[in-house]
Amino acid sequence: MGPFDWLPHAPLEAMQLDWLNGVELAVLRLDRIDPLISGNKWFKLTEHLAQARQAGANGIISLGGAYSNHLHALAAAGKRFGFPTVGLLRGHPHDTPTVLDLKACGMHLHWLGYGGYRARHEPGFWLPWRENYPDFYPVPEGGGGMAGALGCGGLIEQARRQLSTVDWADYDAWWLAAGTGTTLAGLVLAEAGAHPVYGAMAVPDDHGVAQNVSALVQGGYELLDASRGGFGKVDPLLLEFIESTEQACGVPLEPLYTGKALLALKQQIEAGRFVPGTRLIFLHTGGLQGRRGFTA
Ligand SMILES: Cc1ncc(COP(=O)(O)O)c(C=O)c1O
Structure with a gap:
């Protein structure tokens, strides 16, 4: 496999x-890096792919839902890039x-x-898949873990070198x-304390975001609830906000x-969290392909 030296803009x-x-x-706008490989996903994959290559793998096996970005x-x-992929999917064929x-x-x-998908965190889950696909490298759900985080560090540089296009010397x-x-x-890792990072959680507390993040980094961020009653729950106010x-x-x-992340920002600004003149970068993490699930 690889090397994969594609650095999208x-x-x-x-x-x-x-x-x-x-x-x-x-x-x-990570939604604009590519028509197919959109959003934060390529950045999350880069380090996993590098590790797969180092391990001498010939393909990647990973898992997700039927709308998985x-x-x-x-x-x-x-x-x-010409490597085989295997997807383990939640639910029944559709x-x-x-x-x-x-x-x-x-x-x-x-x-x-x-039930089979729920067992993905149990010890032994990967065993049969490793037997079936011995030279495939497993990538965790959503491309997560430390490798996924490290791959996203380059996003800071992408923003910094374009600050003059929005007439900014720096951001907050x-x-x-x-x-x-x-x-x-x-x-957070790439900023190393230089600028705080606000995470608008698209999932409720019991999804373990806080634990995931604190296992990877210490300080330099704040998590806020933006789930609007549950992951995947959609309401008229949200849809109107997206449209407008x-x-x-x-x-x-x-x-x-x-949509949920930007709406949460609006609510925080209305609540006075940021003083006028504060300069924020909203990371558009893509995922527009998943919108088809709502219009289909
Ligand atoms: C469009 C989109 N934005 C944000 C996220 C959240 O990224 P992370 O899991 O790294 O928090 C995901 C996927 O998980 C996504 O598909």
């Missing part, structure tokens, strides 16, 4: 919105727009059912959606992560 753009109340906002990016990367893309990219799929903090908290941990944001500044959001 994520544009940094100013966001003009009528609720900013003097706060300045720029968005680092992670599996989508992995399958597309496998197709683009076609979603995402699953059709996985198949079209040549990913080999196994459906684990719901990052704002992004957190699902496992891996991307957030990557920013796209109309106001042309930035498309999806309802699971990026």
